[in-house]
Amino acid sequence: MTDKEDVLRVLRNVNDPEHPVSILDLDIVTENDIEVDDDHVEVQFAPTVPFCPMGGAIGIVIKYALEKELGLEAEVKVKPGAHVQEEMLNQTINDPESYQETLDRLRNSGLLDRCLQSP
Secondary structure (H helix, E strand, O other): OOOHHHHHHHHOOEEOOOOOOEOOOOOOOOHHHEEEEOOEEEEEEOOOOOOOOOHHHHHHHHHHHHHHHHOOEEEEEEOOOOOOOHHHHHHHHHOHHHHHHHHHHHHHHOHHHHHEOOO
């Protein structure tokens, strides 16, 4: 069964798109932002600033890394009040079509690979 430590292990290898630093080290995600049950993970994150232009990319990379590594459905959302475009980012991250389009753009640009460290 997956637990918070498994989620943290995956997220240690996710870097902020603008800094070569783990999102855990930047407190974008903390242990308190994670909920796990049998087949589902929920993570809230706070971009580094409320107008962070990479907020959507951060959420997409978190969702991708968790689903790929844990084989579970992941729901990723911006912490309430943490970004000026919170609603739009949450829609992009969790709508399957928007998620896939954005993931493809991140992959094609090389940003996805830059954000994911090898474990």
